[in-house]
Amino acid sequence: MLYKIGGKRGRDRPQAKDPVIQALLKFLFKLMTILLLLMLVFKFVFGIYRVNDTAMVPNVNPGDLIFYYRLDKKYFVGDTVIYNFKGQTKLARIVALPGDKVDVDEHGLKVNGSRQYEPKIFKETQAFKDGVSFPLQLGTDEVFVLADNRDKAADSRLFGALKRSQISGKIFNLIRSRGI
Template sequence: MIFLFFALVFTFLFGIVQVRDEQMVPAVKEGDLAIYYRLDKNYRKGDVIVLDDNGEKQVRRVIAVAGDTVDITADGLVINGYIQQESDIYTDTEPYVSGITFPLTVDEGQVFVLADSRPNAEDSRLYGAVAVDGTHGKVITLIRRRGM
């Protein structure tokens, strides 16, 4: 019964994904287990979410929600005309040559996500805004597994 209970809980309410890249450093590191809540998809700026990219689960941070205009200029990341001061991001935010064109207004039912470690990261600068329905859920906790 206990096994069945946990199987149901982690099938319908929660999910676990092992982070397989260093693109969310320093907040989330390779090898960490991210536990996410499947039912709350009312994302806000700053939320860390789990999504699919080419069949692989990624952990990314929501930067903009529906109605926001995102631009990347020489000054950095600009949302709704304001330069973003991101205290936990230690690298410059730059657009990709082969990525989407800016400025971009996020449509209803979509979010714009970026990795915390911005250089060479696979995020919305490459594939555009992400449909909320295509995401798995919001990360609620991390279990550090480095060195185990």
Template sequence: MNETKQEMNKIQEIKKVNKYSFKKDLIFLLLKILLIICVMFLIFSFVYGIARTNDISMKPAIKDSDLVLYYRLDKNFVSGDVVVFKKNNRIMMSRVVAVAGDQVDITKDGLMINGAVQISQDIYSDTTQFKDGTDFPLTVGQGQVFVLGDNRTVASDSRIYGCLNINDIKGKAIAVIRTRGI
């Protein structure tokens, strides 16, 4: 009888330890999940960003409703980079075609950077000026870039609102996530 009581006491102690261990493990798991969520929030608040395309200015490279992952910390833009920026309360994307010190002109021959006609195999329409847009030729100022959309006939870009200040650019596109038409 005495042995049976001792065995029962041992079983109860094991149950208490297991119950305590389960609660401890559950709390530890929840803390890990909370930490991961906080780290992801900080990363996507200060290092990376995600934007949804709401127009066809960059078609066919970036289509309407695609998600674009962009990197916020690199502000050294070069010709060819796709940048994400906010203009007129809209998130927009365009390709950098000229940087500080470059002279941009749009003539009947097309886009000219520093006197050389620019030919790109990914641009399917002519680059033309807009009637009430920017006056050409222009020189890109220090701390600015000149951007154009790939879909030149309908794109809202620097031909309308002039050069972009680098500080107004949210970041450089690093990945496109296609959300429809797959």
């Protein structure tokens, strides 16, 4: 671009952008990129859920914040999982894996004919009158879940085994609410 000699400087010369505005725009772009990445990570890899029922009391209380991992599909007995049932999000502990035979009788929980030792459970495990019939043989893509607060929770004793596709993820962290 040619400049006139002797012309007015302000009109003929291109104006430089304000460095403060440039820095602000760069910062906003970086912030929006980070927020977008976090949203994608928490949509597809991790999840957050605030507990609103008493199904897992005393181990998980209402108001606690749960972080779960969506990609790990290898489940083991004792894993606490988050799952969807009839449009509701719930927590429970896996007590039996695919191919296992589950029985709940007047003495409690049996898996493959063996009584289960559950040190974190403080209430008796009993079958529901309107629930599934026992013994129950699990399919190749099913797990049996029980909540910790056995007399107040709706779990596999009521609706049967869960398909793996119903499980949203495995819980890896818990933050206590402390009455917040």
